[in-house]
Amino acid sequence: MTNESDRTVAVGVDWDAEAAGFDEEPDHGLRAPEVRLAWAERLRAWLPERPADVLDLGCGTGSLALLAAEQGHRVTGVDSSPAMLERARAKLAGRDAVFLTGDAAAPPVGERLFDVVLVRHVLWALPDPARVLRHWRGLLRPGGRFVLVEGVWGIVTPVGIPADRLTALLTPLAGHVRVEPLSAQTVLWGKEVSDERYAVVATV
Numbered sequence: 001m002t003n004e005s006d007r008t009v010a011v012g013v014d015w016d017a018e019a020a021g022f023d024e025e026p027d028h029g030l031r032a033p034e035v036r037l038a039w040a041e042r043l044r045a046w047l048p049e050r051p052a053d054v055l056d057l058g059c060g061t062g063s064l065a066l067l068a069a070e071q072g073h074r075v076t077g078v079d080s081s082p083a084m085l086e087r088a089r090a091k092l093a094g095r096d097a098v099f100l101t102g103d104a105a106a107p108p109v110g111e112r113l114f115d116v117v118l119v120r121h122v123l124w125a126l127p128d129p130a131r132v133l134r135h136w137r138g139l140l141r142p143g144g145r146f147v148l149v150e151g152v153w154g155i156v157t158p159v160g161i162p163a164d165r166l167t168a169l170l171t172p173l174a175g176h177v178r179v180e181p182l183s184a185q186t187v188l189w190g191k192e193v194s195d196e197r198y199a200v201v202a203t204v
Contacts, residue, residue, distance in 0.1 A: 015060075019083035022061055026190025030063045038187040040067045046147045046201050047073060052115035055139060057104040058122030062088025062097075068118070069095040076100065076114070078107040105132045113141045120149040124161040130169050137173045140204050146170065149182070151197035163198045174202035 023029025030036040051072045056065045059077030069075050075097040085099045102108035105126045117136045126132050152160035163179050170177050182197040
């Protein structure tokens with residue numbers, strides 16, 4: 001993996017192969033009640049109070065999508081892995097949710113617009129994050145918002161996107177950008193972490 005000033009490239013991962021065990025990580029499957037509750041509380045603070053159209057990009061097995069749907073939001077999830085989406089559809093069976101196979105950088109949603117673009121630990125791994133954010137901005141309605149959970153992982157060869165860099169990329173696209181540090185919130189991760197983890201909520 002390499003992390004440069006304007007481009008981030010991740011080594012290819014077979015996400016279909018990873019799908020079976022993906023939810024074993026505490027912050028992926030949200031199986032522990034306290035972890036699930038912590039993420040639900042964060043989403044309630046980050047998402048609109050009224051029912052909204054949420055576009056969950058790189059949705060994986062749908063854990064955050066499920067929390068959003070439980071809070072009354074209409075969710076569209078996009079992921080490149082059919083195996084991940086199979087699990088997401090099973091989790092959200094009977095909910096107001098649609099899942100599409102596609103690239104998070106250019107989601108196959110046609111002319112649809114959304115109130116929220118929700119992304120967790122995906123942007124850092126996409127080539128040309130600045131271009132991707134501009135594209136995502138075009139998917140938001142006026143007054144919509146980005147909810148981006150990102151970080152920097154590793155010590156010897158760290159990968160990720162620092163909060164100050166992401167804030168700089170968002171500033172031309174959004175009227176208000178707020179950073180919420182998350183590293184110290186161990187309940188979100190099911191363990192102590194020493195790397196940089198944060199959320200950015202940016203309103204357009």
